[in-house]
Amino acid sequence: MIKAVIFDMDGLLFDTELLYSEGLIYSASKCGIDMSIEETYHVIGKTTxxxxxxxxxxxxxxxxxxxxxLVDEQIKYVENILKTVGSKKKPFVDEVLQFLKDNDYKIGLASSGRISDIYNNLEKHGLEHFFDAIASGEEVELGKPNPDVFLLAARKLNIEPKNCLVLEDSLNGVIGANRAGMKSIMIPDLIEPNEIVLSMVEFVGQNLADVILFLKKK
Incomplete structure (x- = not known):
């Protein structure tokens, strides 16, 4: 029985994954390196x-x-944009969070991002009040695809891992959720799921509205 839903942040709640890729490409160019966007995909879902x-x-x-x-310069690039321009919400974020609250699900966030970035994004969009627990990659020894940040979120929610549903956009995140013993749904952002990930998820959705439809059937 699903009692809690745990969200990733970058690429799922906010359209920030491309921003991180742009930051790497920009930082590499300053060193005379022509980095492709595909070369930035290696670290999607990973901690700094x-x-x-x-x-x-x-x-x-x-x-x-x-x-x-290179990564330190990327972080400076991204932080400057997030603090000035801000991030853009992905479609149906408000709708899925309100649905979960209205139906008494616990809501968690398990992000590889830094705590300061998590709260900056949530507060800028007025979303922090939806979350019952927040877990950051800064708080665990091993980042995704290890399960640590998901298990930390579950402990903070006081919910057994088997009763948690994880929403992810990255391959590393889905693998981490699986290793934590949690169900998962993938909403792809920059990277499409491979065969390994397809074998782990409940399904692959087009956007967060599909999560509402899935839970209504439960």
């Missing part, structure tokens, strides 16, 4: 520290660029 480690290894033989500094 995991992204630093990935690109440090990815560019270890390239003297032009330090992968850890």
């Amino acid at each position: 520290e995991d992204a630093r480690e990935f690109y440090a290894e990815y560019y270890k033989d390239n003297p032009k660029i330090d992968g850890r500094i």
Whole structure:
């Protein structure tokens, strides 16, 4: 029985994944590196520290660029835009959150993002009051695709993992939810699901309105 719904943030609640990709491409260009958007997909759903480690290894033989500094510059780029222009909500965010509240589901958020970015996004859109618990990648030792941040969210909600439904846009997020023993639905953003992910999810939706239809049938 589903008692709680746990949301990812970037790419699911807010249209920010492309912004993070743009930040990497911009930062790489300052070092004379022509990074493709596909090269930014490697770290979707990962924590900042995991992204630093990935690109440090990815560019270890390239003297032009330090992968850890690349990610630090990306974060500065993104934070500047989020604090000035702000993020854009994805379709049906308000509707699905209100539906969950009206039907007495617990609502959690499990994001690889930093705590400051999570609250900045939620507060700018007036959404913080919907969430009963928030878990950040900064609070756990291992980020997605490990289950730690999802299990932390479940503990904060006081709900068993088997009674949690995770909403994700990333492959790493779906795998992490599966490892946590939770059901999941994928709403793809930049990356389409592969065969492994398709075997894990309840279904792949077009947008968050599909989640409402799914839960109404339960």
